[in-house]
Amino acid sequence: MKPSQRFQKKVWRKPPKQKSKQHKIPNKIGKAKCAVCKKPINSAKRNLARENFKRAKSSVRTNRPYGNYLCTTCLRKLAIKETRALQTE
């Protein structure tokens, strides 16, 4: 057993008409990805997949508009496009 697997959470699940099996739950939730370019967001920190421990919301995602939803380059492009559209009106 790897050292990282020692504290991995296990859950017992019973399929119909079968004996109950042990399932392992991954330690960490998957990385946050940008909605436009699908690249992983560097500023986003990952929560543990346990219910008894959770990071503070302010430390998980950055405190800016569309934080944890768009990466910085996509947000910059979108903001410039939106402001230029406003100026022409």
Ligand SMILES: [Zn+2]
């Ligand atoms: Zn992006």
